[in-house]
Amino acid sequence: MAQPLTVPSMTAGADFVLRPWEMSDLPLIREAAGDDYIPLITTIPSPYSDEAAEAYVRRQWHRAAAGTGYPFTIARTRDRRPVGSIGLWLADAAEGRASLGYWMTAPARRQGVTGAALRSVTTWALHELRIPRVQLLVEPWNTASVRTAESAGYRREGLLRGWQEIGGSRRDMLMYARLNSDRPSGDRVPTGS
Ligand SMILES: CC(C)(COP(=O)(O)OP(=O)(O)OC[C@H]1O[C@@H](n2cnc3c(N)ncnc32)[C@H](O)[C@@H]1OP(=O)(O)O)[C@@H](O)C(=O)NCCC(=O)NCCS
Structure with missing residues (x-):
């Protein structure tokens, strides 16, 4: 079994912070x-219920406790009000890969x-956690x-046809990645270069 993980806090630009999920984040789940x-x-959960939303928060805590990833809320620094979410998932960590969603x-x-x-989590994953590929x-x-991916220096690698089911139909997905051997964080890689 993977080691339990502690979700850190980190800044995301001047006015926002990434932090672990809290039970007080239910209004964010209602909005999403x-x-x-x-x-x-x-x-x-959609339709929303408080009970399902509380279970959602507990699932995020469990993901860290089970070592499967780092779930963050994106919150305003000034009042800690959550506005979004980003996660770093480690299912393929043994192969030197992690994935992100936001x-x-x-x-x-x-x-x-x-x-x-995305720039904050990516820099942290590549250079502090030393994951070779995100x-x-x-x-x-x-x-x-x-x-958003390109603004954080992710490079488009290809189209995965019929990769996964979303909303009841098979969907194509574009694969984007950054390697810890790529240019420094924040570099923008133009599409098609
Ligand atoms: C995708 C998503 C997370 C972007 O969030 P966001 O906070 O608006 O993104 P940002 O403001 O940081 O913008 C990042 C870049 O994307 C561009 N962008 C954002 N929304 C855009 C839009 N609707 N059309 C065109 N460009 C857009 C911004 O201009 C910016 O580019 P720049 O750096 O060249 O100016 C948000 O639209 C969302 O939650 N969508 C629904 C869920 C989703 O699709 N998640 C991702 C699944 S892969």
Whole structure:
């Protein structure tokens, strides 16, 4: 069995912090549950209930305790109000790979927050945890996520056809990755270069 993990806190840009999930984060789950897409790619309960949301928070705690990954909420530094989520998952850690997933509540989008969070977790994973490769999967239509990945220096590697089921249909996914041998964090890699 993998070692239990302690989810650290870290900054994400000047105004946001990444921190472990708290039981007081239920309003964040309620907001995410109302999104069209987030419940399809996560286990965020939709329709929302307090009971299911509490179970969601406990699942995040369990993931760290079981050593399967680091789940963070993205919160405003000034009042700790959570606005989104990012996770680093270690199912393939023995092979030198980790994967990431993220989402942001709609009112907090387009402010650079997820990009900053992704840069922080990526730098930490590559250079402090010393994971050789971090990767993430994005549906080709998802321009917001493509741009977020590219803004954090992820490089597009290819299209995985019919990779997974989302919302009842098989979906193609773009594979994005960064290696700890790539250029320093924050470098933008233009698509098609
Ligand atoms: C994808 C998502 C997390 C982006 O979050 P965000 O906080 O708005 O992202 P940021 O503000 O940090 O933007 C990062 C980059 O993406 C660009 N971007 C964000 N949303 C965009 C959109 N709708 N269209 C075009 N570009 C967009 C930003 O301009 C920025 O690029 P830049 O650095 O070149 O200016 C958010 O749209 C979301 O939660 N979507 C639903 C869940 C989801 O798709 N998760 C990812 C699954 S792979």
